[in-house]
Amino acid sequence: MPTLTAEKRVLHVDLQGETIRAAQGSMVAYTGKVDFKHAGMGGGGGLKAALKQRVAGESIALMECTGAGRVTLAQDALDVTLVDLPGDTLQVESESILAVTDGLRLDVRFTGLRGMTTGQGLATTTVTGHGQVALLSDGPLIGLEVGPGVPLVVDPDAYVASRGQLQMNLVSGVSWKTFVGEGSGEPFSLRFEGQGVVFIQPAER
Template sequence: MQSFRLNGSRVLEVELRGDAVRAASGAMIAYTGDVAFKSAGMGGGDGIRAAIKRRATGESVSLMRCSGKGTVWFAKDAMEIVVIDLAGDTLKVESEQLLVVSDSLRTDVAFAGLRGASSGQGLFTTTVTGSGPLALLSAGGPPIALEVSPQYPLVVDPQAFVASRGQLNQTFVTDVSWRNLVGEGSGEAFSLRFDGTGVVYIQPEER
């Protein structure tokens, strides 16, 4: 299997050994060896069904497939990078935060809930499932991993949310008032609440 290694905090180095990864389009900054690049398609490399779901939900992801033998370096907008190894579990992530995904992992689209009972607007998220490494992006500094336990649920600004994993139940909290105190009172104020057991990754800078 390919090897993921951070070169500093903003560059990911991937060693390909005759296998493949999928990366955010335009994220390759250098490579050496016999490596081929091609678009992973609208479904992100997971077939026509994934492409249809992404078009219907608006949860788009633009990936390219990098395959062969060699070393590839990836970066995007000088953002911080974190590498996560999945072991048969599922990660829920904002599609724009994906940098590189091992080809052994499967991406899909999942219903994330309603943005408030009053609006009834459906929101969707990208899921990554299987065993293998992936790399996520974080704006404004290194990502922060926050533990969630049954005794301590977590409420997160959706603009800072990057990803979550574990046995977590995600709901929307619409009765928040803190946004008015920081000049973010326009529109419907809502936050993400996580209950259960797991980890939520957030970034220091809002999207």
């Protein structure tokens, strides 16, 4: 498995013959002998994933980096955070994925409410398996715990990812944006219940 090191706004990937998938255009430097190629339809998730992404409007374009050397990745000077997946599933906005290690599967899960929030379609990208995911965020990524009987409500524009046994619901009505004059259309927020972690960024899209 390649060695990933997050350093503020860059990700260093040390390869010894392995392959890693990264957002297209995110390579800013590399040393050694490394080959880059398009990861194929669905970002390596296959034709089925690609078709679901097209229907959902949840797009992600990945490239494969294979060889021996160090690849440095970055995108729009956004903060980079590594998340370890020990066989569970991470739900994440596709635009927040910088890189995933080999062995992780990307797919699309229909939630039935995302189109009413960020306008990115009624779906979210899922990353499942054993490995590491490098996430992008506008500012340091913040992990908020959700426990039984203690629901969490977040601004959909600040939402980045979530993991665990969580139920996500749309809450309509009065929101904090209404009071600061930023509301447009029907106000809403995202409510999470169950057991898990919700990752947010300290800035809005």
